[in-house]
Amino acid sequence: MPQYWLMKSEPDAFSIHDLKQQGPSPWDGVRNYQARNFMKNMEVGDLVFFYHSSCKPAGIAGIAQVTRRAYPDYTSWDSSSPYYDPKSTKESPRWFMVDIELVKILPSIITLSRLKQDPALSDMTLVKKGSRLSVMPVLASEWQHILNTTHQA
Incomplete structure (x- = not known):
């Protein structure tokens, strides 16, 4: 069973479109011990919500x-x-750091305000x-709920 995660990136530094263009890419530059420890627990095949932060609108891209x-x-x-x-x-x-690759770009950002x-x-x-962590775990139930509500919107 895969684990689920959320990873934040400022889109002007590295966006989901950059990931699409570059292909599998390292997730470097994490300088928080808790976020680093989460990455050390990641396994190949784990799924990640790619989150655009410090922008409007912030959210899952x-x-x-x-x-x-x-x-x-x-x-x-x-x-x-x-x-x-x-x-x-x-x-x-x-x-x-870990390497990630794009699975899919969502048709519209799932905004932080909508999640809240x-x-x-x-x-x-x-x-x-x-x-404020840039890398965090997501429960399987949260992951499924977000995907289910995305398909209904």
Whole structure:
């Protein structure tokens, strides 16, 4: 059984359309320990809601799939990268990434406001006050509910 996740990206940095154009791509630059740990729990075949953040409207733009388990995020070793971390080394990596590929782009974004208004999603991590993680788990029941309500809209 696959696990389900939500991964946030600012579309001006990396959008779902960029993923479509580039094909399987690394999800690099995560610099939060909890989000990193979630990625370390991902398995090939897990499904991901690709979420556009810091834009209007923010929301779920599509679905992706994990194609490679967590491995060291090499951008942390590159001093010219915005994700450089001098405390992360090849011998002792601090940060990890997974590879994902596009499954599908949704016909319209499922907005954060729509998700927040849905009583069935009131316990979803994404809609909880103060939730700012860029990578988070999604319960199977939440995943199915979102897909079911998307097809009805």
